[in-house]
Amino acid sequence: MAKVIIHAAKKKSRINKNIYGHFSEHLGRCIYNGLYVGEDSKIPNVNGMRTDVVEALKNIKVPVLRWPGGCFADEYHWKDGVGPKGSRKKMINTHWGGVLEDNSFGTHEFLEFCRQVGCEPYINGNVGSGTVREMSEWVEYMTFDGVSPMADWRKENGREAPWKIKYFGVGNENWGCGGNMRPSYYADEYRRYQTYLRNYGGNRIFRIACGPNAADYEWMDTVMSIAGPYMDGISLHYYTVPGKDWENKTSATGFNEELYYRTLYRAAKMEELVTRHSAIMDRYDPEKRIGLMVDEWGTWYDVEPGTNPGFLYQQNTMRDAMVAALTLNIFNAHSDRVQMANIAQMVNVLQAVILTEGEKMILTPTYHVFDLYQHHQDADLLETSIETGKTGLLLGEQVPQLTLSASEDENGVMHITAANLSASEPCPVDCGILERKAGKVSARILTGPMDAHNTFENPKAVDIQDFTGVSVTPNGLDFTLPPCSAVEITVE
Numbered sequence: 109m110a111k112v113i114i115h116a117a118k119k120k121s122r123i124n125k126n127i128y129g130h131f132s133e134h135l136g137r138c139i140y141n142g143l144y145v146g147e148d149s150k151i152p153n154v155n156g157m158r159t160d161v162v163e164a165l166k167n168i169k170v171p172v173l174r175w176p177g178g179c180f181a182d183e184y185h186w187k188d189g190v191g192p193k194g195s196r197k198k199m200i201n202t203h204w205g206g207v208l209e210d211n212s213f214g215t216h217e218f219l220e221f222c223r224q225v226g227c228e229p230y231i232n233g234n235v236g237s238g239t240v241r242e243m244s245e246w247v248e249y250m251t252f253d254g255v256s257p258m259a260d261w262r263k264e265n266g267r268e269a270p271w272k273i274k275y276f277g278v279g280n281e282n283w284g285c286g287g288n289m290r291p292s293y294y295a296d297e298y299r300r301y302q303t304y305l306r307n308y309g310g311n312r313i314f315r316i317a318c319g320p321n322a323a324d325y326e327w328m329d330t331v332m333s334i335a336g337p338y339m340d341g342i343s344l345h346y347y348t349v350p351g352k353d354w355e356n357k358t359s360a361t362g363f364n365e366e367l368y369y370r371t372l373y374r375a376a377k378m379e380e381l382v383t384r385h386s387a388i389m390d391r392y393d394p395e396k397r398i399g400l401m402v403d404e405w406g407t408w409y410d411v412e413p414g415t416n417p418g419f420l421y422q423q424n425t426m427r428d429a430m431v432a433a434l435t436l437n438i439f440n441a442h443s444d445r446v447q448m449a450n451i452a453q454m455v456n457v458l459q460a461v462i463l464t465e466g467e468k469m470i471l472t473p474t475y476h477v478f479d480l481y482q483h484h485q486d487a488d489l490l491e492t493s494i495e496t497g498k499t500g501l502l503l504g505e506q507v508p509q510l511t512l513s514a515s516e517d518e519n520g521v522m523h524i525t526a527a528n529l530s531a532s533e534p535c536p537v538d539c540g541i542l543e544r545k546a547g548k549v550s551a552r553i554l555t556g557p558m559d560a561h562n563t564f565e566n567p568k569a570v571d572i573q574d575f576t577g578v579s580v581t582p583n584g585l586d587f588t589l590p591p592c593s594a595v596e597i598t599v600e
């Protein structure tokens with residue numbers, strides 16, 4: 109039995125909707141065939157963007173999308189991706205599979221995709237192999253409303269009015285694929301590059317510095333100390349890899365219980381990472397002006413047999429749904445500091461919410477978790493205490509059986525998201541609600557064996573169902589979560 113107490117009158121912090129953000133890179137079949145098929149495709153599209161994918165993403169209210177990378181960002185030269193498609197430069201995507209990149213999806217196409225989905229663009233600039241001038245001119249091209257070489261070129265390329273661009277990342281993983289820099293060197297480079305990201309007209313750039321890899325606390329400390337006053341956000345990347353190293357990441361399906369729990373145990377490290385990085389940030393920014401932007405997170409397994417190893421295409425099971433449920437609850441709990449998070453990646457790559465094959469599309473269990481959690485976006489996090497046992501096979505690799513968040517939206521409706529991480533045991537929950545009576549209650553659930561997943565042959569093997577197992581008690585709510593399940597409970 110887990111015991112929960114929700115303080116309905118104690119609002120802790122606003123859950124920034126961007127915590128439910130996504131990431132798309134020129135990698136494998138994320139952009140090409142995933143988001144974009146081109147105007148001439150027989151797959152239904154609007155201006156080249158897949159209609160089925162756009163509609164599915166609108167359904168989970170994707171708030172923000174990061175692009176063009178990833179490691180690709182520090183090899184990307186944006187000028188190659190604008191102008192008439194026939195004359196755009198072609199390049200080899202050396203990072204990801206050595207395939208030809210024809211630049212047919214560039215700035216205009218990305219911003220058109222965001223328009224169709226209704227999300228904010230988050231553009232990641234090139235520090236590793238780019239120049240200050242190139243980055244500065246990109247911002248001028250997109251946002252300047254007047255006469256200038258870049259604004260004139262944008263108009264020649266068919267876009268009269270400037271776009272509004274808020275989120276801009278200055279480099280990606282500059283400690284690794286983005287230039288192998290040391291933190292103090294990057295911090296100085298960051299200060300220089302960001303100087304020339306101008307705010308034109310009413311546009312205000314939210315500057316995001318490249319933050320650490322996982323537990324690299326020295327990187328966070330150094331970059332914050334040298335460049336803190338010049339940034340609005342700093343990134344953090346952390347991937348859940350259940351295998352013993354990067355050469356043996358293990359399979360996305362067909363795993364045993366030991367690997368199931370190891371995956372959750374490693375995903376749960378996010379709590380420690382966010383806590384410790386936030387503590388460092390607090391020393392330089394006690395007012396919490398600077399956001400921690402976890403702009404890459406998710407599971408990383410071996411690629412599906414027979415697929416290009418550089419394409420990072422993997423299946424997605426109920427195990428991934430549990431990772432998402434756990435991780436999103438961690439971000440909610442830290443929403444005083446975490447202002448954005450971007451799951452890697454949106455379609456066909458790593459922990460994707462959507463998989464496509466030709467004209468077919470399936471929604472993954474992870475997609476359904478984003479669906480269940482969507483009402484936390486821009487809601488107020490409520491103070492909650494949770495008493496739960498641990499679950500897992502090996503003593504050193506256990507996780508809390510119950511993970512849960514509660515928030516109140518602008519209409520006064522309470523949303524509770526919870527997951528039972530046990531693969532085999534149900535989780536009865538006594539959920540007290542203080543300072544509020546539970547009125548009308550409804551709930552939705554996602555559940556299945558840990559390895560359950562959707563395929564192109566059986567696209568609805570895992571899907572959200574109505575959940576009628578929640579009872580209203582004099583003190584709040586009572587319910588039992590089946591093994592390996594995530595729920596959303598709505599309390600009016």
Ligand code: AHR
Nearest residue numbers: 177178179180280281452
């Ligand atoms: O998401 C795949 C890759 O993981 C990204 O390109 C890079 O930033 C990270 O190492």
